[in-house]
Amino acid sequence: MLQASDIRVSLAGAPVLNGAAFAAEAGQITAIVGPNGSGKTTLLRAMTQDLPYDGTITLDRDDIARVPAWKLATRRAVLPQASRIAFPFTVLEIVRLGLTAQGDAPETRASDALARVGLAGFEGRFFQELSGGEQQRAQLARVLVQVWEPVGPDGPRWLFLDEPVASLDIGHQLEVMDLMADYAARGGGVVAVMHDLNLTAIYSASVAMLLAGRVVAQGAPAEVLTDATLSRAYGCDLRVNAAPPPPATFLLPHMARRAG
Ligand SMILES: Nc1ncnc2c1ncn2[C@@H]1O[C@H](COP(=O)(O)OP(=O)(O)OP(=O)(O)O)[C@@H](O)[C@H]1O
Ligand SMILES: [Mg+2]
Numbered sequence: 001m002l003q004a005s006d007i008r009v010s011l012a013g014a015p016v017l018n019g020a021a022f023a024a025e026a027g028q029i030t031a032i033v034g035p036n037g038s039g040k041t042t043l044l045r046a047m048t049q050d051l052p053y054d055g056t057i058t059l060d061r062d063d064i065a066r067v068p069a070w071k072l073a074t075r076r077a078v079l080p081q082a083s084r085i086a087f088p089f090t091v092l093e094i095v096r097l098g099l100t101a102q103g104d105a106p107e108t109r110a111s112d113a114l115a116r117v118g119l120a121g122f123e124g125r126f127f128q129e130l131s132g133g134e135q136q137r138a139q140l141a142r143v144l145v146q147v148w149e150p151v152g153p154d155g156p157r158w159l160f161l162d163e164p165v166a167s168l169d170i171g172h173q174l175e176v177m178d179l180m181a182d183y184a185a186r187g188g189g190v191v192a193v194m195h196d197l198n199l200t201a202i203y204s205a206s207v208a209m210l211l212a213g214r215v216v217a218q219g220a221p222a223e224v225l226t227d228a229t230l231s232r233a234y235g236c237d238l239r240v241n242a243a244p245p246p247p248a249t250f251l252l253p254h255m256a257r258r259a260g
Helices: 040-047 091-101 109-116 132-146 170-185 197-203 227-234
Strands: 002-011 014-024 029-033 054-059 076-079 158-162 189-193 206-211 214-219
Touching: 002 040, 014 029, 014 040, 014 206, 029 040, 029 170, 029 197, 040 054, 040 158, 040 189, 076 132, 091 109, 091 132, 109 132, 132 158, 132 170, 158 170, 170 189, 170 197, 206 227, 214 227
Parallel strands: 014 214, 029 189, 029 206, 076 158, 158 189
Antiparallel strands: 002 014, 002 054, 206 214
């Protein structure tokens, strides 16, 4: 279990997280939602030891501030919101960066991960020459190889993903959400920052709503994604389970939740 209590972060002298509390269990997808600038990325960065914070964060009872970085790297992998690659690396080289924490991984693992994200055969392509969505899936493959088996000697392994489906088409969004659900179903932990509230409602077992640096609600999607909470958070009129009047066209992925 991942538990964050009373997390406070200031950036450039201004408070960004003001006592945020968050919890996630392995075996299911936990989503973090909230408007732009509410602190989602900052919370994820604090929970992955990427910036200093006040408060306590434990991963399966270990205070992460006391776990050495090399050890943390064997227990969780992180997909940042944006990653810029300054050098002309190939896709295979990028994905293999994730293997450093897994010394004895088989040669084929990077290619297996690329196939898993729909990029079989992309090994020799230059990362910078991929489309935005392809780059995002290549980065996800890098994250996957780092924590390939969802359960390790220290317990569940964790995926921390900042907007993993943000630049993907709807088919690839579902493919990646299924991949996350599968990782959780096999015992791993998945924490994902999400803007797509429909995918969040379908796939996550728990949703945390961030507003101005605080988690104002966390619970099952039906408890958190309500007209009142959503309309307040996003500053617009939002109605749950209400179809627009005809002849408006709308569409949603028509599927059952696969896991969680
Ligand atoms: N390095 C930084 N220095 C100063 N302020 C920062 C820094 N990073 C983020 N902030 C500020 O902290 C607040 C929260 O940023 P954060 O990136 O956590 O938001 P977010 O919820 O992830 O938003 P988005 O949905 O746009 O990704 C914003 O007001 C942002 O301007
Ligand atoms: Mg963000």
